[in-house]
Amino acid sequence: MTAPSAGWLVVVGLGPGDDALVTDQVRGVLAEATDVLGYIPYVARIAPRPGLTLHPTDNREELQRADHALDLAQQGRRVVIVSSGDPGVFAMASALFEACEGRESLPDIRVMPGITAMLAAAARAGAPLGHDFCSINLSDNLKPAALIEKRVRLAAEADFAMAFYNPRSASRPETFGRVLAVLRAHCEPSRLIIFARNVSLPDERLLTVTLADAREEMADMRTLVIVGNSATRRVGPYVYTPRAAG
Amino acid sequence: MTAPSAGWLVVVGLGPGDDALVTDQVRGVLAEATDVLGYIPYVARIAPRPGLTLHPTDNREELQRADHALDLAQQGRRVVIVSSGDPGVFAMASALFEACEGRESLPDIRVMPGITAMLAAAARAGAPLGHDFCSINLSDNLKPAALIEKRVRLAAEADFAMAFYNPRSASRPETFGRVLAVLRAHCEPSRLIIFARNVSLPDERLLTVTLADAREEMADMRTLVIVGNSATRRVGPYVYTPRAAG
Numbered sequence: 001m002t003a004p005s006a007g008w009l010v011v012v013g014l015g016p017g018d019d020a021l022v023t024d025q026v027r028g029v030l031a032e033a034t035d036v037l038g039y040i041p042y043v044a045r046i047a048p049r050p051g052l053t054l055h056p057t058d059n060r061e062e063l064q065r066a067d068h069a070l071d072l073a074q075q076g077r078r079v080v081i082v083s084s085g086d087p088g089v090f091a092m093a094s095a096l097f098e099a100c101e102g103r104e105s106l107p108d109i110r111v112m113p114g115i116t117a118m119l120a121a122a123a124r125a126g127a128p129l130g131h132d133f134c135s136i137n138l139s140d141n142l143k144p145a146a147l148i149e150k151r152v153r154l155a156a157e158a159d160f161a162m163a164f165y166n167p168r169s170a171s172r173p174e175t176f177g178r179v180l181a182v183l184r185a186h187c188e189p190s191r192l193i194i195f196a197r198n199v200s201l202p203d204e205r206l207l208t209v210t211l212a213d214a215r216e217e218m219a220d221m222r223t224l225v226i227v228g229n230s231a232t233r234r235v236g237p238y239v240y241t242p243r244a245a246g
Numbered sequence: 247m248t249a250p251s252a253g254w255l256v257v258v259g260l261g262p263g264d265d266a267l268v269t270d271q272v273r274g275v276l277a278e279a280t281d282v283l284g285y286i287p288y289v290a291r292i293a294p295r296p297g298l299t300l301h302p303t304d305n306r307e308e309l310q311r312a313d314h315a316l317d318l319a320q321q322g323r324r325v326v327i328v329s330s331g332d333p334g335v336f337a338m339a340s341a342l343f344e345a346c347e348g349r350e351s352l353p354d355i356r357v358m359p360g361i362t363a364m365l366a367a368a369a370r371a372g373a374p375l376g377h378d379f380c381s382i383n384l385s386d387n388l389k390p391a392a393l394i395e396k397r398v399r400l401a402a403e404a405d406f407a408m409a410f411y412n413p414r415s416a417s418r419p420e421t422f423g424r425v426l427a428v429l430r431a432h433c434e435p436s437r438l439i440i441f442a443r444n445v446s447l448p449d450e451r452l453l454t455v456t457l458a459d460a461r462e463e464m465a466d467m468r469t470l471v472i473v474g475n476s477a478t479r480r481v482g483p484y485v486y487t488p489r490a491a492g
Contacts, residue, residue, distance in 0.1 A: 094376030111370075119332050127343055135380070158400040244388035
């Protein structure tokens with residue numbers, strides 16, 4: 001019996017949806033893979049080919065998926081976990097490293113970056129993240145609502161622009177309304193807010209409103225929300241944040 | 247005399263340095279350009295070809311470069327401004343929109359996202375930005391040092407992971423030392439800090455230390471610094487931030 005050839009595990013970002021936003025680095029590793037794992041709609045973006053096994057699984061199965069990927073790599077397979085956006089931003093990379101805890105040995109693991117949703121959304125709007133900013137996941141089930149509200153309050157006090165991922169989930173629909181209330185308590189009513197849905201896809205939709213006009217129904221789980229800082233402004237059809245501090 | 251064909255202006259991100267991290271979208275628009283403008287080392291990444299005029303210019307000439315690009319596009323040229331990383335994160339997109347202010351008309355402008363340095367650095371380290379985080383430009387000459395220190399203090403209070411761009415400039419070498427002092431006043435000595443220099447290039451260097459061991463000389467202008475949150479930890483050779491709140 002010969003020893004299995006050395007397997008590996010790579011976590012890649014497929015970008016926000018448009019295949020033109022995938023890097024050559026990611027294309028290259030996908031071409032070498034024997035196994036691709038991920039959430040069903042992301043695995044659906046990978047073209048089948050002989051020698052490649054696709055393992056689509058449901059959402060909220062991140063740790064099981066990571067364990068399965070680690071096992072396959074340790075059996076000598078060449079394994080890719082696909083995330084949308086960037087795998088390190090509210091996606092699969094952290095779940096994978098959580099699954100590494102307590103294992104006696106680890107396969108060769110690499111993370112390959114991708115275009116995360118906030119960068120794609122910002123580019124479509126103009127340059128609303130052109131000055132200091134923060135990124136907050138509003139749907140994390142592992143995070144108390146009070147902590148989300150505290151972070152938004154401190155971000156407003158710091159005058160960060162803000163990007164909100166997963167702003168409004170079916171299981172916690174009230175979170176985004178509370179966040180809007182925190183913003184209204186700490187920011188001027190003319191503050192600009194961008195709702196970017198399905199960025200880079202054919203049904204992309206971009207909406208820019210003032211905080212006074214923002215309503216929680218403008219967001220859903222496929223929306224990336226960007227809140228400008230106090231200096232964010234419009235020029236022509238574009239929204240941007242100047243490089244100088246407000 | 248015939249009217250000039252419609253010109254356009256696109257600001258693109260070339261990623262952190264490795265050409266394998268450029269998107270097809272960016273490659274496509276570069277293939278159609280008549281003029282490419284940008285800081286000398288970024289324009290040096292573009293292959294010359296017949297019909298393409300390269301306009302490399304020095305750093306700190308962002309507004310003149312943007313004005314030149316706008317003029318060329320309005321003369322009917324197909325113009326690309328190249329940034330490293332992502333053009334909307336501490337790069338050329340905001341400068342371009344600043345230059346649009348006060349103009350009577352604007353050409354067709356698009357921004358195309360790229361892999362920004364913090365995502366490439368995070369991927370090399372593991373997943374240190376896997377929970378809520380902020381991005382702060384430490385070298386912005388248009389920002390008072392007190393504001394930088396205030397933002398770092400509030401980010402520590404919010405328990406954000408932090409990415410620092412341009413941490414240590416020749417003109418303001420003292421800023422990063424002050425930032426380390428703020429971190430020491432608000433974070434535990436075991437807090438993990440990653441110094442990532444020239445990520446994705448052949449001379450890439452990654453160094454992870456605790457806050458207690460961090461020294462300002464570990465950073466220069468080509469370094470991206472990531473400060474973990476209170477839960478950021480090591481597993482094997484990797485550094486990651488768990489998805490759950492610390």
